[in-house]
Amino acid sequence: MSAAAILELLDADALKHTAQYADAYLVGRYQPPEDPSFLCDTHWCPLDANLTLPSPAQNPFAEVISRLCASPLFQAHVRRALRGCACAGVEWWLQEQDGKDRAKELHTDAMTWSDGGALRTAHPALSTVLYLSASGGPTAVFAQRRAGPGELEPPEPAEVTLAFPRPGDLLVFDGALLHCVLEATSGCIAPTEAQSRRTLLLNWWAPHDWQRLRQQSPAPPLPPPPPSLPTVSGAGTARAVREVRAPHPFADDASAWRAQRAPPWVERGLEAPAPPLRIVYGMTSPGAARDWTGDERRQVEY
Numbered sequence: 027m028s029a030a031a032i033l034e035l036l037d038a039d040a041l042k043h044t045a046q047y048a049d050a051y052l053v054g055r056y057q058p059p060e061d062p063s064f065l066c067d068t069h070w071c072p073l074d075a076n077l078t079l080p081s082p083a084q085n086p087f088a089e090v091i092s093r094l095c096a097s098p099l100f101q102a103h104v105r106r107a108l109r110g111c112a113c114a115g116v117e118w119w120l121q122e123q124d125g126k127d128r129a130k131e132l133h134t135d136a137m138t139w140s141d142g143g144a145l146r147t148a149h150p151a152l153s154t155v156l157y158l159s160a161s162g163g164p165t166a167v168f169a170q171r172r173a174g175p176g177e178l179e180p181p182e183p184a185e186v187t188l189a190f191p192r193p194g195d196l197l198v199f200d201g202a203l204l205h206c207v208l209e210a211t212s213g214c215i216a217p218t219e220a221q222s223r224r225t226l227l228l229n230w231w232a233p234h235d236w237q238r239l240r241q242q243s244p245a246p247p248l249p250p251p252p253p254s255l256p257t258v259s260g261a262g263t264a265r266a267v268r269e270v271r272a273p274h275p276f277a278d279d280a281s282a283w284r285a286q287r288a289p290p291w292v293e294r295g296l297e298a299p300a301p302p303l304r305i306v307y308g309m310t311s312p313g314a315a316r317d318w319t320g321d322e323r324r325q326v327e328y
Contacts, residue, residue, distance in 0.1 A: 028267070031264055032195050032265040032267060033097075033099060033198060035099070048226065069117070071115050073113050079092050085248035097262040099263070103152065118228045120227070121224070121225050153227075153228075155228075159224040162223025163190075163191075166208050168283075169186070188303040190302065191225075206286055272305055280318040284320050
């Protein structure tokens with residue numbers, strides 16, 4: 027099974043309303059009340075064992091979560107990631123990148139805490155990215171995870187999935203996988219202040235990990251929601267992902283990935299607009315480095 031998938035679950039009207047609320051949130055017209063006891067900028071939406079909200083959606087973004095959970099296709103991804111556990115809920119936040127911002131660096135989604143002097147880490151069961159605009163570079167998901175400081179497992183990824191910003195696309199991947207945003211490629215629209223790269227990020231957590239996350243105090247609830255979003259159209263579909271086989275080992279491309287750029291041979295083959303792409307590395311480099319990212323001190327971060 028591939029490390030990532032791209033789904034289409036929201037119809038045009040639902041997507042338009044979500045983008046409008048995201049705009050209001052990002053410019054400060056629709057935000058939670060200030061409360062110094064809340065330490066994070068992320069929000070929390072609880073779910074019950076049936077992947078439904080225990081009460082009506084309290085804000086338009088919780089409404090989106092409810093719509094996603096109504097899709098049997100998406101339910102299958104969540105249940106597979108949780109391996110039989112219930113889903114405690116969804117941690118969500120909005121992200122924006124314009125022309126002055128650096129693309130999001132290589133990282134894994136995680137929370138960390140100190141346990142008797144030792145640093146402990148937990149990852150969401152599933153990470154998802156809902157694209158709200160067509161601007162910016164693709165998200166790159168590497169089929170490997172951090173095994174410790176300066177160590178990746180496996181040492182080289184067998185595949186890298188590129189999800190290019192396309193409004194309504196939902197990127198779905200294992201919450202422990204290494205990922206980043208690449209600089210805009212030839213198949214992308216460069217982000218600007220007028221056309222920023224906007225995404226709704228949603229992490230799906232198992233109950234035992236949520237207990238730790240709750241101690242980090244996600245942001246307070248948003249005000250009551252505007253009118254409900256339109257329903258999703260049908261059960262949703264999975265987008266076809268074009269697969270290409272690399273003509274050389276991953277190590278030959280590592281410097282480009284480390285710089286958050288598509289390798290030249292990949293960029294030369296991109297269309298405009300670029301479809302989702304999976305790059306398969308069939309060869310392993312002898313003596314692969316422990317951490318090709320170039321920062322052996324990096325642990326996990328948002």
